[in-house]
Amino acid sequence: MTTYLEAIREAIREEMEADPDVFIMGEDIGAYGGAFRITEGLLAEFGPHRVIDTPISEAAIVGAAVGAAHLGLKPICEMQFMDFVSPAFNVLVNFAAKVRYRTGVGAGLVIRGPCGAGVRAGPFHSQNVESYFANVPGLKMVAPATVRDAKGLLKASIRDPDPVLFFEHKYLYRRLKEELPQGGEILTPLGKARTHREGSDLTIVTYGAMVHTAAEAAERLASEDGAEVEIVDLRTLRPLDSEAILDSTRKTGRLLVLHEAPRFGGFGGELMAMACEGAFEWLDAPIRRLAALDTPVPYAAPLEDVHLPQVADVVSLAREQLSY
Incomplete structure (x- = not known):
């Protein structure tokens, strides 16, 4: 049985194995394995050039990712908690979301992380921020509810040519379990309920x-x-x-x-x-x-x-x- 959390890790690993341009960056995602251990083991498998520990600066993480995306790379940015995407609001809303309309070149990156309440984490680590970004053309937003979709939607998000906010509900990380098929690819298209x-x-x-x-x-x-x-x-x-x-x-x-x-x-x-x-x-x-x-x-x-x-x-x- 695969948990919701493990499905996310599998999606990242499979996309990194399939495409050398995919890399992940964020706070404590390397040796520590991330705040929720989602990236555990990826540093040993892919090395520090593709699993990059960053300073505690969400604006710098997303800004660097936009630049990398313009060079043809496919960055995945981890927010330790989605609440802290707010320091990166300007670069997301005023640049990443609009750059395709302005230049014809999109910013293909994923910003993923834990959202939501129900785990007694208090006001700074429990927010759902989707309405902050709903009024911004150019951004895509994904909120999986099942183990299968956590994997399939993340893989589709990584391959998408535009910026995607990927909301992982932390209450589901270890509570949901599902038998995923072995062999073959799980890929869930964006925009389909x-x-x-x-x-x-x-x-x-x-x-x-x-x-x-x-x-x-x-x-x-x-x-x-x-x-x-x-x-x-x-x-x-x-x-x-x-x-x-x-x-x-x-x-x-x-x-x-x-x-x-x-x-x-x-x-x-x-x-x-x-x-x-x-x-x-x-x-x-x-x-x-x-x-x-x-x-x-x-x-x-x-x-x-x-x-x-x-x-x-x-x-x-x-x-x-x-x-x-």
């Missing part, structure tokens, strides 16, 4: 760790209410598979948008707007949105549980919609 669970009464659109919260809620609704919930796992936030969202919403007539980031200004607002524009006449109930509270992520376990959407919250809101 997947149906995590088939249903006919309500659609839940979500991504990352919330896919599993939605799945648990759907099982409760099936056993206690006889309701069949369809779960659409977005996989990729930019480019977004809008047709998958609209098709499922038209099919069930009800939509619940679920994400872990705070509600105000969150990615869910765009999903709701899209559904209103493209599937309004099919709706049998108001669209609802469930997200984290508009506060920093608390450190104390009981407070963090209140902050985050829980299975019971999904069930309650779904029942409200199903009552129409």
